[in-house]
Amino acid sequence: MTTKIIHFTVNGRLEQAEFGAECSAADVKDLFRAAAEAGPHHILKLYNTNGGVVNISPQLEANTRDSHYRLEVVASDLKGVGMPSEIDKMECRLSHLESKVIEGVGKTPDIICDLHSQVESFKKKLESVAHLSWMGLFREDADQHLAKFSPKPGAPQLSMEEEHQLVHTKFLNMSSLQxxxxxxxxxxxxxxxxxxxxxxxxxxxxxxxxxxxxxxxxxxxxxxxxxxxxxxxxxxxxxxxxxxxxxxxxxxxxxxxxxxxxxxxxxxxxxxxxxxxxxxxxxxxxxxxxxxxxxxxxxxxxxxxxxxxxxxxxxxxxxxxxxxxxxxxxxxxxxxxxxxxxxxxxxxxxxxxxxxxxxxxxxxxxxxxxxxxxxxxxxxxxxxxxxxxxxxxxxxxxxxxxxxxxxxxxxxxxxxxxxxxxxxxxxxxxxxMDRDKVSKPSSQTNFIRFVLLPLFSELTKLFPCLEQHILEPVRHALEYYSELERASRDTGGVDEP
The missing domain is CATH 1.10.1300.10 (3'5'-cyclic nucleotide phosphodiesterase, catalytic domain)
Incomplete structure (x- = not known):
């Protein structure tokens, strides 16, 4: 079995990783994650001798101690990355508003709870986007291309045609990247x-x-x-x-x-x-x-x-x-x-x-x-x-x-x-389609039960491998929306669309 030996530095020490050609991308990343003493939510980057970003994958080129890579933990989970100051300010204002409302009515109203949930949801979204930017999707020059063709802050609103042309330019400049x-x-x-x-x-x-x-x-x-x-x-x-x-x-x-x-x-x-x-x-x-x-x-x-x-x-x-x-x-x-x-x-x-x-x-x-x-x-x-x-x-x-x-x-x-x-x-x-009659769960339960499941089940009979990939998730979705629908009926309320 052919193995690769990869030399790299991490936290100021020289290490080496060894893996075979059959290793998956996840296995290789786990090796480097362990060497960096990083957790599952940490984001790693590997740099070559020229300072360029190298993808951590089974295709990584073997090297010597003298041409070692440099491994760094560039970001951690949400707690370690930190949020933009605007989000911090929003949370502070929301907490202040909540304390004032509690003083007046003695409890936190539902709308404040909803706002807290929306802020948390937005923070998770930011975390996901931040994670994506570190994934090494493209070669190291991709960020330069994106920065070059992105609109500057405070720039005038683009017309639809201008937006299309911006997307076109970005697409062509990224299309040759790996x-x-x-x-x-x-x-x-x-x-x-x-x-x-x-x-x-x-x-x-x-x-x-x-x-x-x-x-x-x-x-x-x-x-x-x-x-x-x-x-x-x-x-x-x-x-x-x-x-x-x-x-x-x-x-x-x-x-x-x-x-x-x-x-x-x-x-x-x-x-x-x-x-x-x-x-x-x-x-x-x-x-x-x-x-x-x-x-x-x-x-x-x-x-x-x-x-x-x-x-x-x-x-x-x-x-x-x-x-x-x-x-x-x-x-x-x-x-x-x-x-x-x-x-x-x-x-x-x-x-x-x-x-x-x-x-x-x-x-x-x-x-x-x-x-x-x-x-x-x-x-x-x-x-x-x-x-x-x-x-x-x-x-x-x-x-x-x-x-x-x-x-x-x-x-x-x-x-x-x-x-x-x-x-x-x-x-x-x-x-x-009537907003006065349709709730979010009710819109899905019948559709899943009478359209999706019969269609997906029939295709799965021809391709049994699809059961775990598409049929099981649809069954879980039916359970999820059925439970929401039951909860809405039990409380005598109407689910918000």
Whole structure:
């Protein structure tokens, strides 16, 4: 067994670490953590002889005592890092306010408790972001790029076009930087936390997905064309609460993870994998924040254009191919005519399948073929691809609760915006979007019970490995929201949306 010997200094003493090629990234980090006498929440950085940051991973290059690395504990947990002075001031003012209120009424009111909770939540968020910045996501020159293209404090408000161009510049300047193996592995998992990433960083990670699935070589996609395509996709998502670019990224990341978890690379062609990943990426392009029921009832241009037949999904698909029609964005330009027809046809089918009005039709078809599923059968593969896109689209509850729950808040905000508009315009009010009738837990229990679990269970029958990754988390989410719903009924209250 080949082993590496790594020499490094820590706390003023020269140490060495020895590990084999089979060691995981976590094992290697644990070795260095032990040498630094650091706890699980401490953040380490390793520097080479030139002072550059080196990723702590199994790919670390062996060295000699004379060319040793330098290991430092650069930050600890929340207690050790310290919070910005503004947060300290806020907590002091809140404590002062609380003492004054207690003097007057004799107890701490609920609103003060809520404010304390929000401050704590914000502190945890700051800790997570701070942790991310030390993860060694990019090479050491990444921070310089980010600083160079970030707006200065007090700068005038940017227009939407200026914001897009700033993201574009950041993306291109980060796109050649190396993403760590740790992040690459997380990217293949449903536990990936989307909330820690800026838009330009998400574009870099999308580029990683396309390159790691080897689409560029297998389908002759030029890197510059891919970058243009990804940016145009980003630019055509709207700034709305839920159906925005971050949602698009989450759906694509889940699809990417499912492809790896189910080992579909060995079962489907590169063209079919591209169909699924690109469909996930484009499935909500230019979403206006109002669903098909609203489009049809309000007789919008989209409903009239598509004759009330999946107006949004038809629009998302048309937008995708409008972007692909631009030569500088056409990632399909080097394909044969037959390959192009196959991918275009597949994307149309997959994106149209995300219309929830067709949910039962598609799921029932999959239930019929699942017991006799054959990867050599064209129809079977097409139904599976639709199911994979559908699962990815509504997969938030398969993620850790800390990642999933904020998405529910975003979704309810978008729902309530629609029902408010429906009331103002005298249109039929969509029941599950009415802020006067819907609570946070009640909005999820039925959806999980009657939509998510049947869909995820059926896919898990074909891929048993998915039970622990997506089915179990959804079951836990049902328990969580059911308990909240019971508690709300027992207290005679209504859960806040």
């Amino acid at each position: 993403v760590t193996e740790e992040v690459r592995e997380l990217l293949k998992s449903p536990i990936f936390d989307n909330w820690q990433w800026e838009e330009a960083e998400m574009l870099v990670l999308l580029q990683v997905m396309f390159t790691d699935l080897e689409f560029l070589t297998a389908l002759h996609i030029e890197l510059a064309i891919l970058q243009n395509f990804l940016f145009e996709v980003y630019r055509h998502y709207n700034s709305i609460p839920f159906h925005n670019f971050r949602h698009c990224f989450c759906v694509t990341q889940m699809m990417y993870g499912l492809i790896w978890l189910t080992e579909l690379r060995s079962k489907l062609s590169s063209a079919d994998l591209l169909i699924m990943l690109t469909s996930a990426l484009c499935h909500d392009l230019d979403h206006p924040g109002y669903n098909n029921v609203y489009q049809i009832n309000a007789q919008t241009d989209l409903a009239l254009r598509y004759n009330d037949i999946s107006p949004l999904e038809n629009h998302h698909c048309a937008m995708a191919f409008r972007i692909l029609s631009k030569p500088e964005c056409n990632i399909l330009k080097n394909l044969t005519v037959d390959q192009y027809k196959h991918i275009r046809g597949g994307m149309i089918k997959c994106i149209l399948a995300t219309d929830m009005a067709r949910h039962n039709e598609i799921l029932n078809r999959f239930k019929v073929i699942q017991p006799v599923f054959d990867f050599g059968n064209k129809e079977h593969k097409e139904v599976l691809m639709k199911i994979m896109v559908k699962v990815s689209d509504i997969s938030n509850e398969a993620r850790p609760m800390a990642v999933a729950e904020p998405w529910l808040d975003c979704l309810l905000q978008e729902f309530f915006n629609q029902s408010d508009t429906e009331k103002l315009q005298g249109l039929p009010v969509t029941p599950f």
